[in-house]
Amino acid sequence: MTIPSPLDEVHRELGAAFTDFAGWSMPVRYGSELAEHRAVREAAGLFDLSHMGEIEVTGPGAAAALNYALVGNLASVKVGRARYSMLCAEDGGVLDDLVTYRLADERFLVVANAANVDVVARALAGRAEKFDAQVTDRSREFALIAVQGPNSADILRAVSDADLGGLKYYASMEATVAGIDLLLARTGYTGEDGFELYCSPEQAPALWRALTEAGEPHGLLPAGLASRDTLRLEAGMPLYGHELSSGMTPFEAGLGRVVKFEKEGDFVGRKALQARSEQSPERVLVALAGEGRRAPRAGYAVLGPDGERNVGEITSGALSPTLGYPIAMAYISAGLSETGTALTVDVRGKSLPVTVTALPFYQR
Numbered sequence: 001m002t003i004p005s006p007l008d009e010v011h012r013e014l015g016a017a018f019t020d021f022a023g024w025s026m027p028v029r030y031g032s033e034l035a036e037h038r039a040v041r042e043a044a045g046l047f048d049l050s051h052m053g054e055i056e057v058t059g060p061g062a063a064a065a066l067n068y069a070l071v072g073n074l075a076s077v078k079v080g081r082a083r084y085s086m087l088c089a090e091d092g093g094v095l096d097d098l099v100t101y102r103l104a105d106e107r108f109l110v111v112a113n114a115a116n117v118d119v120v121a122r123a124l125a126g127r128a129e130k131f132d133a134q135v136t137d138r139s140r141e142f143a144l145i146a147v148q149g150p151n152s153a154d155i156l157r158a159v160s161d162a163d164l165g166g167l168k169y170y171a172s173m174e175a176t177v178a179g180i181d182l183l184l185a186r187t188g189y190t191g192e193d194g195f196e197l198y199c200s201p202e203q204a205p206a207l208w209r210a211l212t213e214a215g216e217p218h219g220l221l222p223a224g225l226a227s228r229d230t231l232r233l234e235a236g237m238p239l240y241g242h243e244l245s246s247g248m249t250p251f252e253a254g255l256g257r258v259v260k261f262e263k264e265g266d267f268v269g270r271k272a273l274q275a276r277s278e279q280s281p282e283r284v285l286v287a288l289a290g291e292g293r294r295a296p297r298a299g300y301a302v303l304g305p306d307g308e309r310n311v312g313e314i315t316s317g318a319l320s321p322t323l324g325y326p327i328a329m330a331y332i333s334a335g336l337s338e339t340g341t342a343l344t345v346d347v348r349g350k351s352l353p354v355t356v357t358a359l360p361f362y363q364r
Contacts, residue, residue: 005050006143006201010208014222021225022114024051029224036227037321040190043219044149046211047228049196050204053117053139055110055124061131062106064265069127070098071250071273073263077102082170082187085258086250087123092272093246094253096120097238099187101172109138109183109198113240127268143204147211148194148231150364151218156195158214160184169193178210189228191235192364230318233327236287236360242298242315243285243329249273252281252331254359283312283331287361288343288354290326295319296345296352302330303344307351311336314345320361326352327361 002025005011011018016027027048029036039045057066066074072085082101086094096116101109112120117139125135147155153164162175162184172185180203188194199207212220229239238244243253250256250273259273290296295318302312312332320327328345336343341356 003051005048006204007048007050007145007208010205011048016222016224019225022051024114026051027222027224029226030222033224033226033230034321036221036223037230039219039221040149040192040223040227040231041322042150043221044147044151044155044215045190045221045223045227046208046215047146047148047223048208049144049146050142050201051114052144053112053114053120053137054142054144054198055112055117055121056136056138057108057110057124057128057133058136059106059131059133061128061133062108065124065128065131065133065135066100066108066110067263067265068131068267069124070100071259071267071269073260074100074102074108075263079104080171080173081168082172082185084170086244086255087120088249088269088273089246090269090272092249092269092276094240094244094248094250095123095246096240097244101183101185103172103183116240141200142198143201144196144198145204145208145211146188146194146196147215147220148188148190148223149192149220151215151220152192152194155211155215155218155220159210178207178214180207182207189237190231191237191360191362192231229316230321233316233318233329234320234322234360234362236329238285238329239316249276251276252283253285281334284334284337285315286330286332286337287357287359288314288317288328288330288345289357289361290328290345290352290354292326292352293319294347294350294352295326296328296330296347296354301346302332302354303346303351304336305342307344311343322362326354328354329359332356
């Protein structure tokens with residue numbers, strides 16, 4: 001039994017095609033996922049992200065609890081700002097990657113991936129026990145709508161008098177949009193400027209329709225999970241279950257910068273991560289650019305320059321709508337990770353030439 005989004009009726013009115021994503025019934029596309037992708041790059045797209053989890057951490061010890069629970073320095077985040085971080089196990093394996101908003105001195109909102117909400121909520125609650133802090137899973141109290149793309153600020157200005165010019169990237173504020181009080185954040189997962197709006201589930205349909213109407217003169221299209229995936233891939237953003245998992249640490253993923261050993265106090269996984277940071281990993285995450293129109297997909301084997309020896313595996317891949325050629329991320333042998341290295345991918349028995357390149361594939 002899948003969970004319907006608070007916007008389920010709206011999506012059905014729009015003729016969306018649905019997919020089961022982490023136990024939720026979510027729109028994968030409304031018409032052409034290529035058109036939806038291009039709308040976000042050139043104008044704006046409207047996403048339903050209500051499947052994401054929202055976990056509140058409050059109390060005098062909230063900052064200290066999060067510093068212990070996560071690998072980043074959450075205590076240094078100023079009120080109104082946000083930070084990308086990770087929840088790791090004792091062995092350093094990634095349990096989830098998260099965005100945490102500091103809403104007040106003693107109040108944080110941790111946003112978790114849909115498939116990991118229960119894991120994150122339990123881990124945070126357990127790790128907060130030694131601190132004067134409370135952890136509450138408020139996921140069912142929020143709907144999440146995102147407006148992403150170069151025209152997103154103009155669309156929001158049509159329905160809100162919030163100071164968008166003063167709202168920096170990775171910052172949030174309480175705002176009123178289309179007469180609805182909500183949390184407005186300048187964050188996203190597309191590589192474009194954009195905003196994420198946290199409101200009550202009951203108010204989500206009215207908010208969606210108001211944004212749709214305001215966005216019509218600006219080229220706004222509703223966008224599903226398929227275009228969100230190709231957008232984040234072009235932007236080189238990892239997806240849990242693909243580039244990140246409990247079987248690897250942030251260092252293999254090239255995200256060791258999020259681990260803050262210099263912060264005050266201990267944190268879960270410090271010893272293992274410190275040891276890993278001093279080692280050369282056997283496999284690392286790289287970007288691959290291909291030729292033609294055939295795209296490598298997750299799980300496909302990466303072969304060495306000789307086209308025979310298996311040297312890695314694709315984690316995400318697609319034909320890039322923006323660039324016009326196949327792109328992928330893959331874990332490969334560290335010795336072959338230098339930019340410019342020529343490799344091949346076994347695409348259903350046929351060899352696709354690929355070249356190691358730099359991330360991200362696309363920058364606005």
